[in-house]
Amino acid sequence: MSKSHLLFEAAQKHIPGGVNSPVRAFKGVGGDPVFFKAAKGAYLTDADDRQYIDYVGSWGPAILGHAHPEVVKVVQEKAEDGLSFGAPTEIETTMADLVCDLIPSMDMVRMVSSGTEATMTAIRLARGYTGRDKIVKFEGCYHGHSDSLLVKAGSGALTLGVPSSPGVPAALAEETLTLTHNDSEEVRKVFSEIGDQIACIIVEPVAGNMNCIPPEEGFLETLREVCDESGAVLIFDEVMCGFRVGLQGAQGVYNVQPDLTTYGKVIGGGMPVGAFGGKRAVMEHIAPLGPVYQAGTLSGNPLAMAAGLKTLELISAPGFFESLSEKAAKLSAGLQAAADENNIPFTTNQVGGMFGFFFTEEKNISRFAQVCKGDMDRFRKFYHGMLNEGIYLAPSAFETGFISSKHTDEDIEKTIEAARKVMATL
Numbered sequence: 001m002s003k004s005h006l007l008f009e010a011a012q013k014h015i016p017g018g019v020n021s022p023v024r025a026f027k028g029v030g031g032d033p034v035f036f037k038a039a040k041g042a043y044l045t046d047a048d049d050r051q052y053i054d055y056v057g058s059w060g061p062a063i064l065g066h067a068h069p070e071v072v073k074v075v076q077e078k079a080e081d082g083l084s085f086g087a088p089t090e091i092e093t094t095m096a097d098l099v100c101d102l103i104p105s106m107d108m109v110r111m112v113s114s115g116t117e118a119t120m121t122a123i124r125l126a127r128g129y130t131g132r133d134k135i136v137k138f139e140g141c142y143h144g145h146s147d148s149l150l151v152k153a154g155s156g157a158l159t160l161g162v163p164s165s166p167g168v169p170a171a172l173a174e175e176t177l178t179l180t181h182n183d184s185e186e187v188r189k190v191f192s193e194i195g196d197q198i199a200c201i202i203v204e205p206v207a208g209n210m211n212c213i214p215p216e217e218g219f220l221e222t223l224r225e226v227c228d229e230s231g232a233v234l235i236f237d238e239v240m241c242g243f244r245v246g247l248q249g250a251q252g253v254y255n256v257q258p259d260l261t262t263y264g265k266v267i268g269g270g271m272p273v274g275a276f277g278g279k280r281a282v283m284e285h286i287a288p289l290g291p292v293y294q295a296g297t298l299s300g301n302p303l304a305m306a307a308g309l310k311t312l313e314l315i316s317a318p319g320f321f322e323s324l325s326e327k328a329a330k331l332s333a334g335l336q337a338a339a340d341e342n343n344i345p346f347t348t349n350q351v352g353g354m355f356g357f358f359f360t361e362e363k364n365i366s367r368f369a370q371v372c373k374g375d376m377d378r379f380r381k382f383y384h385g386m387l388n389e390g391i392y393l394a395p396s397a398f399e400t401g402f403i404s405s406k407h408t409d410e411d412i413e414k415t416i417e418a419a420r421k422v423m424a425t426l
């Protein structure tokens with residue numbers, strides 16, 4: 001019996017479902033989740049001392065690989081000075097200055113402790129700023145688990161079959177309009193009818209919570225246009241794709257500037273962090289400058305700021321994102337070749353350091369409905385085959401994959417070889 005199995009059994013006694021976040025429970029693929037005890041570079045070590053090449057990267061933060069020595073060092077050093085003050089510290093200003101320097105759409109930024117806090121507050125701010133209640137989101141996109149956003153959501157909510165969670169007041173859910181992702185026409189239609197009632201559009205500009213879905217040509221531009229015409233706030237949720245698909249995130253890649261942006265994951269270098277920021281005119285409405293309330297005991301935590309700043313410094317090195325993208329492209333091409341050799345209907349998506357794969361006859365996957373049509377049974381078999389070969393992928397067909405700067409050519413070749421072997425058994 002594996003240690004992971006025993007640990008999972010023990011965990012279920014006092015932790016609901018044995019996990020502290022539902023997608024970890026392997027409901028999307030079946031079987032016991034793997035319990036890990038260490039992570040270094042591109043590798044994970046499980047409780048039974050088995051090693052895996054990791055393509056989850058803690059769901060995105062580990063862009064430099066796990067436990068990067070320079071990141072660990074600054075956290076250790078910072079810890080000597082105190083773990084938390086609940087009062088202003090200079091390093092928060094250093095972080096704010098750096099983020100505003102790097103991101104052209106960012107005049108002001110506030111640090112929080114998670115992506116959920118960031119998106120939840122961005123929505124409240126947009127409502128407070130516009131004086132309107134309705135918000136627009138897209139089916140399959142996931143923006144954390146605050147009430148307004150758990151309506152036809154992606155990620156774990158979708159994997160577990162509860163995209164619209166019980167517990168969200170109906171009156172609140174009614175204010176969330178969920179449209180078809182990448183459908184510019186539908187967006188235009190809704191805005192032509194009730195644009196003056198809509199506070200904001202929130203979108204993952206590269207969606208990573210319904211697998212990896214890039215924006216169709218013109219989609220982000222349409223969102224920008226309808227927001228400009230109606231006075232709604234455009235929020236890019238770059239919790240996943242920020243500092244991941246490029247140094248300026250998706251807004252840099254697609255050259256569309258939002259009014260507000262939310263961050264998490266990479267910006268915390270592996271520590272619990274989120275951030276929201278954007279145009280001064282909107283951000284000035286946040287307390288204590290304005291009346292829209294938001295707060296957090298651990299917001300701007302010094303250890304998290306230190307890890308995040310070091311990470312942002314290291315990913316700013318020339319050529320970093322080109323190299324990351326090359327690795328992800330090489331992996332995607334290799335997976336495709338492995339499927340083709342075995343006559344398995346299969347296709348891939350990739351943007352920078354994010355990648356996705358789909359067991360489907362269709363090519364050019366850009367719609368949520370196409371993702372849902374994928375062969376989930378094949379995905380599950382492939383998943384467990386790869387796990388057996390020492391490759392750790394996201395345990396759901398509705399999650400993107402992540403690559404780190406620590407993945408070597410050899411790691412990628414080993415992964416492709418494993419895929420060849422497993423595809424032959426499907």
Ligand SMILES: N[C@H](C=O)CCC(=O)O
Nearest residue numbers: 021023059155156209399
């Ligand atoms: N897609 C989610 C995060 O971005 C997966 C992580 C989680 O819900 O625990």
